[in-house]
Amino acid sequence: MKQKIFLFLIAISFIVGLIGLYRYLTIGHSLLNLNSAVPWGLWVAVYIWFVGISAGNYFIVMFWNIIKNKKLSNLTTISAILSLSTLSAGLLSILLDLGHIERFYKLFISVNFSSVMGWMGFFYSIFTFILLVTLVLSFIKKDVTTKFYVAGIVISSLVILVESMLFARPPGKHWHSIIFPIHFFVTSILSGTGILMFIAGLLKKDNTSLISKTLLVLLIVNLVVEIIDIVSMGTISNLKIIYLLTANLIPIILLILNIHTLKTFVGLFCGIGVLATKYDSLITAQLKQPFKGFENAFFEPGLAFSYIPSFTEWLVTIFLISFSVTFFYVFYKSITSLSSKLVR
Amino acid sequence: MSTKIKEDILIRMQNDLKRALTKPVEKRKWAMLIDLRKCVGCHACTIACKAENVLPPGVVYRRVLEIESGKYPDVERHFVPVLCNHCDKTPCVDACPVKATKKRVDGIVDIDYNHCIGCRACLNACPYGARTSDFGKFYTQDTPKIQPYELRPAFEYQKKWYRKKGNSPIGNARKCHFCLHRIESGLLPECVVTCIGKATYFGDIEDKSSLIFEIINSNNVKVLKEKLKLKPRVYYIGLKEELL
Amino acid sequence: MKEEKNIEKFCKKIIELKLTRRDFLKSSVFLGGSAILLSELEKLYALVEKVSKDKLTTIQQYELSKAENILHTVCLQCNTGCGIKVKLFNGIAAKIDGNPYSPWTMTPHINYQTPLVESTTIDAxxxxxxxxxxxxxxDPYRIVKVLKRTGPRGSNKWKTISFEQAINEIVNGGKLFADIGEDRYIEGFKDIWALRDAKISKDMAKAVKEILDEKDKEKKKSLVEEFKIKFxxxxxxxxDPDHPDLGPKNNQFVFMWGRMKAGRSDFVNRFVKDSFGSVNAHGHTTVCQGSLYFxxxxxxxxxxxxxxxxKMKWTKEKKFYWQCDTANSEFIIFVGASPFEANYGPPLRVGKITENLVNKKLKFVVIDPRFSKTAAKAEKWIPxxxxxxxxxxxxxxxxxxxNKKYDSKYLTNANKAAAKEDKEPxxxxxxxxxxxxxxxxxxxxRGSDIGVPKEKRIFKDKKTAEEKHYDFDAFVVLKNYKTITFDPNDENNPVEGDLFVNTEVNGIKVKSAFQILWEEASKNTIEKWAKICGVKADDIIELxxxxxxHGKKxxxxxxxxxxxxxxxxYNVYAWLTLNLLIGNYDWKGGMVQLSTFNHLGEKEGQPYNxxxxxPDKMTPFGIDIIRHGEYEKSTLFxxxxxxxxxxxIASDVYQEIIPSIGDAYPYPVKILMMYMAAPTYSLPAGNTNIDVLVDTKKIPLxxxxxxxxxxxxxxxDYIFPDLSYLERWExxxxHPSVxxxxxxxxxxxxxxxxxxVKVFGExxxxxxxxxxxxxxxxxxxxxFGxxxxxxxxxxxxxxDFYLKMVANVAYGEKxxxxxxxxxxxxxxMKIFYEARRHLPKSVFDPVKWEKACGSEYWKKVVYVLxxxxxxxNYEDAYEAEQAxxxxxxxxxxxxxxxxxxxxxxxGETFSGVATFIPITDCLxxxxxxxxxxxxxxxIxxxxxxxxxxxxxxxxxxxxxxxxxFILINSQDAKNLGLKDGSIVKVTSASNPDGILDLKNGRKIYIIGKVKVTEGIRPGVVAFSLGYGNWATGSSDYIVDGKLIKGDSRRGKGVHxxxxxxxxxxxxxxxxxxxxGGSVSFYDTKVKLTPIS
Known part of the structure; x- marks a missing residue:
């Protein structure tokens, strides 16, 4: 029964998302609030969120494999599929954000290694390769040396690092402190673990209690990092306040109380909550004007230092989410049916 | 005896420009100097640049900051034109994932519109806010009819760019290029010629006999955000950065 | 020689084949159906793009810098009129830059005889x-076809009609608006062109002049009776036959203009005055700076x-004023003037000021309640x-x-000879x-007052060699207690006088003019004068x-x-008198005047006078609608x-035109024609004009x-489209500082x-x-015709009219x-034809152009155009240290x-010398x-x-x-509890509700955003002009039943x-x-009421 509702929900959001995507592809940028003063908007936030989940959950699973926790190792396949689906959704969202979508292939051929985005293409190809290898290995149930898991951890942490470096490079709108990469790292793993927990719960895997313990640890670490970040920056946006109160404190409390029924949804809640904090860090950092009175020198659409995602941007975000979920669902279903056929 | 008034600085700089064009391109080192004591905040440079390069809504290469300070009646007003500084150390070029923007040998930082994918990484990388993105808007799009001055091609980088849907420069990052298409034909950049305060100087600072070299050496010039050490090529006289 | 040959062949080819291909713009029917707007440009877009697909190879010269793509003309985005070059791309005005030949855009501008090809890469x-x-x-909202209203005036409901129908209706009149329920007969031009005989108008004008000059009341009445019999x-x-000095019915056609320069104003005066015979052709001078001109x-x-x-009289006066020779002055006081923002010409004046400011040759002070951009660079700002x-x-x-700091050598000269002696111009x-x-x-x-008889003189008329006798009554000065009589224009025997004279001569109480000025200036101490101005006394002394x-500079x-x-x-008179004290007129760095090449051909030898x-000029007579004349002389007194x-004294009294029509004083008006005019917007309290404009009884047409x-x-009732400043002649x-x-x-x-359209078959x-x-x-x-x-x-x-003027200018004045x-x-010549290849025959036909200016002047006309x-050239405007x-x-x-x-x-007489009078109403x-x-x-x-x-x-x-926004001092803002961005309603005693009623159902509240600043005198608030515009494309209107949406960007802000x-x-x-006739822009007291 749960699956029926789940499928119905996904279908609805897919269609709604598609409408938004269609309108955007036909009418174009006028539907968006993208602007030059705040160059990166909702879709870039969605992108770093997806890539965070993808690398984060793989990191945590590899970590468990290393410490030989059998209970969690059987999540490797799920994690690989989750990583693949969220990574592809992430790349798709960055493609849609490009001014010239049809030239995305240039990201992979004339790569400029002094540019963080240049590394992106490179690292993500390696990471995808690792994920595919993991899938194949877990499929044929071959036991694997820890060296492989270590490689997995290294690659996934590099991916997160690259992603955080995207926003930390001076001298442009450089981000306020070195706390930023750490914050990025923790939130990525947090969101990965959260979503993993949710899926594990959905698929009736019995190892959710262990994951929730890890999640709790991560939530607390994240809280600490966020507070340090706020103190060092001196200001706090209300979006951050809402995030801390809802997607950070409440899950901590729920996990401590260990109410079983809510457990799976807590994971989802944390996973989605991380989007808010990443969005907040991304946008507030770009609102800093290069000079006093810069905004008042010229008033035209796209030059004001303020940004609110437009309706179409939300629609396309819904599409991206439903795309990754569908990608996961289809991939997972086909893998499990294939493996059961083989077993027979 | 009526002292013969010396020639307008535009003529002097035009001759400097023609002399520089005889040199091979890698020998030229284009730079700009803005004497803020003569800038009267008229914004002609901003609008002339818009008109010359057919810049749509949301794209602007040069803006003039207007800052008021002091208490009545000791009040001050300062006008500071800001544009791409064509820095020698280019964070924007580093940020571009597809090498669509480069620092030319003559010092100008240009963009290859056919190569830029419109990821806007360079907009965030520039500390001077000198880059903007063309989102395909028109000034007269919501009026009864789009007008010819928005349909005629721009001549940037010596090519004809028609802003039709899906074609570059729509979707690209755009920036000041010191009016490269004008320089190559012996014309001074648009913001230099239309500066009514005669406050904007331009030329090849390698050429010791050029006006810009003469003035830079006889005044203490400053650059914006010196602490970033990007070695900008737009110098200012009378810059009070503490006000910015 | 070969090159010459094929250029000549080229020019001939252009002339013969001139534009047989149909003019491509004509093909795009601008006004297909109802769209009266510039809507059919889709074809232009396609054409623009089709013609040049190719890549611009690097060696190819930048297209917009080629001589055959550049035409020189004059900007009209304000009245400064800077010389511009219009760069064309496939017939489109693609880019505008400064014309290097014009002194407006460079100091010095390039030599006038610089070959054209050398000027193309110099943008100014x-x-x-x-x-x-x-x-x-x-402008997408430009009208391109004749409009006739289909609703009450101002309702913005229109229909397009043909040019011929519109002309026919306004000339022949009739019940033109019966179809929308206005059952009234409207007199057309043919009805009010009552007096058509030029000879009679001349005689009548002479007779009316005698009536006006007659001082005695009874004699004046009898002259009127005589007039009525004679004519x-x-x-x-x-x-009104009882008041012949009102003039013929022709005067009931009034033509008023906003921004119009010479050429077109001569065209209008020829039509209105010389041919139609009405005195009523009026400009807008008093809304700009009337009292400065007068x-x-x-x-x-x-x-x-x-x-x-x-006879001898005060004559040969000019409607003009002086400005400072900006490039050569050492010390300038800008009073109520901001050359960096307006003041006839930032491009013309700014470069001269900033250049000398930086090389320490110039110091300047700004006296202005607002800290303008000019004040920002001034030595001192005096609010x-x-x-x-x-x-x-x-x-x-x-x-x-x-402190005897005046130039007494200059001031004591009483006549031309004395001035020549001191080399004073x-x-x-x-x-x-x-x-x-x-x-x-x-x-x-006068000499006759002190027993010196009037001198008998004879005037020989050069043309008719006729001799006219008149007498000359000398003026008098006092020199070491002795009176000297003299002729002001005498060039041979110099006469000087004492500056301070307050005595009696032959029992007549007399003072020297300088004494009278001193008595005005010494009415108050410097401290008192400073108190009146709200400034420090030291400021006055220091200035x-x-x-x-600085001598004359x-x-x-x-x-x-x-x-x-x-x-x-009198404010103006005081400041111009101050300049007189140092005698800086006509000196380099002092006060100079403008000078233009005569285009009407009045100088000897010029081709076309x-x-x-x-053929038969009317002599318009009678008092005009703005009553530029003496009340005491008129029969209405x-x-x-x-x-x-x-x-x-003042003419072009813009604020009187429509209100006087409203009051039908001195007489009712039948037809009002407005050209490029916006009195309802540009006049202070201009909205009062709306009440008159909407009243069809007060102005029938x-x-x-x-x-x-x-x-x-x-x-x-009718709007005829016009050409923009890039499409026409003027x-x-x-301006004085040129x-x-x-x-x-x-x-x-x-x-x-x-x-x-076709007129006179053309x-x-x-x-x-x-x-x-x-x-x-x-x-x-x-x-005409x-x-x-x-x-x-x-x-x-x-x-035919304008090219003759160009010939006069090209010919020069000697x-x-x-x-x-x-x-x-x-x-x-080749460039001349090539650069106009895109102009259709309706505008540019070289054969007709050459015929219009005469073949012998054609090459000179082309040189000028x-x-x-x-x-x-720059230096030719100076000789030694004088202009x-x-x-x-x-x-x-x-x-x-x-x-x-x-x-x-x-009924009192005005003061003959500069004086300070407080702000008052007209009584x-x-x-x-x-x-x-x-x-x-x-302000x-x-x-x-x-x-x-x-x-x-x-x-x-x-x-x-x-x-x-509404600029307000931080102190005033605090007292009113206002901060940046607060919304306030502006009200005054004559508009307590702060409403602009457009009389078409739409009411606009005068509401604006506040901007708090330190840069304005407390007690003074200011707003910038050009905003709060309720038409010109910012409001919706209906044409031929189709709704055209306005563009709200064009109506923002407050007016x-x-x-x-x-x-x-x-x-x-x-x-x-x-x-001086000026309107008061700066004497209104207002209240700002915050609005949540």
């Missing part, structure tokens, strides 16, 4: 408005023989209290006289003795000291801040006060000629964007000229063409003419709005990026400042003119300056 400087000119020309069969042509006029009267009246400018000048005058009447009649200075003392320590340069008050005339080239003010449906043309003239002799020429640079675009030509054709007016100029010389096309421009060589006018184009005559420190002129409201009563809580003094200013409604379509400029104080006595007009 123009302001942001000039750069955005293409957005005015290619009994023509009495039906008069407005103070200049009063100071320029010369006592000389007047040929028309055959004066608005309306007290004369007090500041008189304070300086007092210090200068007390001008002289003034400081030493002339003035009779004190019952305690008040009146006329000058006076500095002003008198100092000047007080004034503009609207000084003239646009109810006491504007257009004043004479008229019924004691004081007059029903509405009369203006003996209102015609407008405009490029968009503007803030005033929206109230017209002779822009010059010392070179010039004539910038505006000429067609792009194909007309309006419909093409194809031409609809515009002001074609409308007037068509009316002339229908009426059969003399002076076949043999319009003279036998065998037709006047069928606008170029006989035998010694001063004419060289011929254009073959290369320049290639350069966008004629400009003297070459000199004023060179008497300057009146004391004006007898003014002292004799009576105030039409009080001289003070205005005390403070008592009702209106205690903030409202206006101009951002450099805006003009008035003309820049509404310039979207680039609106990006600099999308909406204006506080509707709140400006109306005169308590006149009620339907703003406060006025009775002497």
């Amino acid at each position: 400087a123009i302001c942001p408005k000039g750069q955005a000119g293409v957005q005015t020309v290619y 009994k069969e023509y009495l039906h042509t008069l407005i 103070a200049g006029k009063v100071m320029s009267y010369q006592w000389d023989y007047d040929e028309k009246d055959a 004066i209290k608005p309306g007290t400018e004369a007090a500041f000048a008189l304070g300086m005058i007092r210090w200068i006289i007390e 001008t002289w003034c009447n400081a030493t002339w003795l003035v009779k004190i009649e019952d305690g008040k200075p009146g006329r000058f003392l 006076a000291k500095e002003f008198t320590s 100092a000047a007080a340069d004034i503009h609207r801040g000084v003239s646009q008050h109810t006491n504007g005339f 257009l004043k004479k080239l008229h 019924k004691g004081y006060p007059a029903k509405r003010p009369w203006y003996p 209102v015609i407008a000629c405009d490029i968009t449906i503007g803030t005033s043309s929206m109230y017209a 002779f822009h003239g010059s 010392t070179q002799k010039v004539q910038p020429i505006r000429q067609p640079t792009i194909a007309p964007l309006v419909e093409t 194809e031409m675009p609809i515009c002001l000229e074609s409308v007037l030509l068509a009316i002339a054709e229908k009426l059969g007016l003399k002076g 076949k043999d319009g100029f003279a036998a065998g010389m037709d006047f069928k096309r606008p170029e 006989p035998e063409g010694k001063d004419s421009v060289p011929d254009a060589d073959l290369k320049e 290639n350069r966008g006018g004629r400009f003297q 070459k184009n000199k004023y060179g005559k008497l300057i009146n420190l004391y004006s007898e003419k003014l002292a004799k002129t009576k105030n039409s409201m009080t 001289g009563r003070p205005i005390e709005d403070e008592k009702e809580g209106y205690n903030l003094n409202l 206006t200013y101009r951002e450099i990026s805006q003009c008035k409604t003309r820049t509404a379509p310039n979207y680039w400029l609106l990006s600099l400042l999308p909406e204006n 506080c003119n509707p709140v400006m104080r109306t005169d308590p006595y006149l009620k339907n007009t703003c406060l006025v300056d009775l002497v």
Whole structure:
């Protein structure tokens, strides 16, 4: 029964998302609030969120494999599929954000290694390769040396690092402190673990209690990092306040109380909550004007230092989410049916 | 005896420009100097640049900051034109994932519109806010009819760019290029010629006999955000950065 | 030689084959069906793109810098008129830059004889408005077909009708609006063209002059009776036979214009005055800086023989004023003037100021309640209290006289000979003795008053060799207690006088003019003068000291801040008198005047004297609607006060035109034609004009000629589209701070964007000229059409008129063409034709152009047109330390003419010398709005990026400042609890609700955003002009039943003119300056009420 509702929900959001995507592809940028003063908007936030989940959950699973926790190792396949689906959704969202979508292939051929985005293409190809290898290995149930898991951890942490470096490079709108990469790292793993927990719960895997313990640890670490970040920056946006109160404190409390029924949804809640904090860090950092009175020198659409995602941007975000979920669902279903056929 | 008034600085700089064009391109080192004591905040440079390069809504290469300070009646007003500084150390070029923007040998930082994918990484990388993105808007799009001055091609980088849907420069990052298409034909950049305060100087600072070299050496010039050490090529006289 | 050969072949080919291909713009039917707008440009887009797909190879010269793609003309985005080059791409005006030949854009500008090809890569400087000119020309809301209203006036419901139908209806009249329920007969042009005989009009004019000059009441009445007998069969042509001095019914056609320059104004005066015979052709001078022009006029009267009246009188005056020779001055005081933002020309003046500022050759001070961008670079900013400018000048005058810092050598010269002796180009009447009649200075003392008989003189008329006898009564000065009589224009025996004289001669109480000035200046101590101005006494003293320590190279340069008050005339007179104290007129760095090449051909030897080239000129007579004449002389005189003010000194009194029509004083008007005019927007309390415009009884027929449906043309019955400034002819003239002799020429640079019609069998675009030509054709007016100029010389096309003017300018002003421009060589002829290849036959037909200006002048005309006018080289404007184009005559420190002129409201005579009078209404009563809580003094200013409604379509400029604000001092803001961005309603005693009622159901509240600043005097608030525009494309309208949505960007911001104080006595007009005619922009007290 749960699956029926789940499928119905996904279908609805897919269609709604598609409408938004269609309108955007036909009418174009006028539907968006993208602007030059705040160059990166909702879709870039969605992108770093997806890539965070993808690398984060793989990191945590590899970590468990290393410490030989059998209970969690059987999540490797799920994690690989989750990583693949969220990574592809992430790349798709960055493609849609490009001014010239049809030239995305240039990201992979004339790569400029002094540019963080240049590394992106490179690292993500390696990471995808690792994920595919993991899938194949877990499929044929071959036991694997820890060296492989270590490689997995290294690659996934590099991916997160690259992603955080995207926003930390001076001298442009450089981000306020070195706390930023750490914050990025923790939130990525947090969101990965959260979503993993949710899926594990959905698929009736019995190892959710262990994951929730890890999640709790991560939530607390994240809280600490966020507070340090706020103190060092001196200001706090209300979006951050809402995030801390809802997607950070409440899950901590729920996990401590260990109410079983809510457990799976807590994971989802944390996973989605991380989007808010990443969005907040991304946008507030770009609102800093290069000079006093810069905004008042010229008033035209796209030059004001303020940004609110437009309706179409939300629609396309819904599409991206439903795309990754569908990608996961289809991939997972086909893998499990294939493996059961083989077993027979 | 009526002292013969010396020639307008535009003529002097035009001759400097023609002399520089005889040199091979890698020998030229284009730079700009803005004497803020003569800038009267008229914004002609901003609008002339818009008109010359057919810049749509949301794209602007040069803006003039207007800052008021002091208490009545000791009040001050300062006008500071800001544009791409064509820095020698280019964070924007580093940020571009597809090498669509480069620092030319003559010092100008240009963009290859056919190569830029419109990821806007360079907009965030520039500390001077000198880059903007063309989102395909028109000034007269919501009026009864789009007008010819928005349909005629721009001549940037010596090519004809028609802003039709899906074609570059729509979707690209755009920036000041010191009016490269004008320089190559012996014309001074648009913001230099239309500066009514005669406050904007331009030329090849390698050429010791050029006006810009003469003035830079006889005044203490400053650059914006010196602490970033990007070695900008737009110098200012009378810059009070503490006000910015 | 070979190259010459094929250029010649090329030119011939162009002439023969001229544009047989149909004019591509004509094919795009601008007004298919209802869309009256520039809507059919889709084809243009396709054409633009199809023609040049190829890549521009690097070696290829930048297309827009080639001679054959550049046409020179004159900007009109404000009245400065900078020379511009229009760069064309496939017939589109793609880019505008400064014309290097023009002194407006470079200092010095390039030599006039620089070959054209060398000028193409030199772009010069123009302001942001000039750069955005293409957005005015290619405005999506431009009208391109004739509109006729289909609803009540101002309802913005229109239908398009053919040009022929419109002309037919306005000429023949009839029940033109019966179809929308207006059952009234409207008199057309043919009905009110009552007096058609030129001879009779001449005789009547002479007779009326005798009636006016007759002082005795009874004799005046009998002269009127005589008149009625003498002209009994023509009495039906008069407005009112009992008052012949009202003139013929022809005067009931009034033509008023906003921005119009020479060429077109000569065209209009020829139509209205010489052919139609109406006196009513009026400009807008008083809304700009009337009192500045008319103070200049009063100071320029010369006592000389007047040929028309055959006697000595104050004559040869000019409507003009002086400005500082900016590039060569060492110390300038800008009073109520901001050359960095307006003041006839940032491009013209800024470069000269900043260059000398930086190399320490110039210091300047700004006196202005607002800290303008000019003040930002000034040595000192003095925030004066608005309306007290004369007090500041008189304070300086007092210090200068007390400390004997004036140039006594200059001031003691009484006549031309004395001036020549001291090598002074001008002289003034400081030493002339003035009779004190019952305690008040009146006329000058004359030789006949002290027993020196009048001298008998003979005037020999050069042409008719006729001799006229007249007598000359000498003026008198006192030198070491002895009286000396003299002739002011005597060049042989110099006469000097004592400056301070207060004595009796032959029992007559007399004072020297300088003594009278001293008594005015010493009415108050410097501290008291400072208190009146709200400034520090040291400021006055310091300025006076500095002003008198640069010899001739100092000047007080004034503009609207000084003239646009109810006491504007005397504010101006005080500051121009201050300049007299150091005798800096015509000196390098001092006060200079403009000079232009005569385009009307009045100088000896010039090809076409257009004043004479008229077969049968009417002599318009009668008082005009704005009553530019003396009330006491008119037959309407019924004691004081007059029903509405009369203006003996000022003309072009813009604020009187429509309200006077509303009051039908001096007579009712039948037809009003407005050209490029927006009185309802630009006038203070301009909204009072709306009440008159909407009333079909007060003005039966209102015609407008405009490029968009503007803030005033929206109230017209018919709107004829016009050509924008890039599509038409004009002779822009010059401004006082341009010392070179010039004539910038505006000429067609792009194909007309309006419909093409046929008049006198000639194809031409609809515009002001074609409308007037068509009316002339229908009426059969003399002076137009076949043999319009003279036998065998037709006047069928606008170029027939304008190209003759270009020939005059090209010929120059010296006989035998010694001063004419060289011929254009073959290369320049080739460029001339090539650069106009995109112009259709309706505008450019080389065969007709050559015929219009005469083949012998054709090459010179091309030489001038290639350069966008004629400009003297920079150095040729100076000789030694003086300006070459000199004023060179008497300057009146004391004006007898003014002292004799009576105030039409009080009957008292005006003061003949500079004085300080407080702000009053037209009856001289003070205005005390403070008592009702209106205690903030409202002033206006101009951002450099805006003009008035003309820049509404310039979207680039609106990006600099999308909406204006109300500037308020931080102290005042705190007291009113206001902060940046607060919304306030602006109200005044004459508009307590702060409402602009458009009388079409739409009401606009005068509400604006506040901007708190330190840069304005406490107690003063300011707003910039050009915003709060309720038409010109910002509001919706219906054409042929189709709704055209307005563009809200063009209507943002607040326009506080509707709140400006109306005169308590006149009620339907703003406060006025009775002497100089200026409207008061800066004397309104307002209240700001915060709105949540």
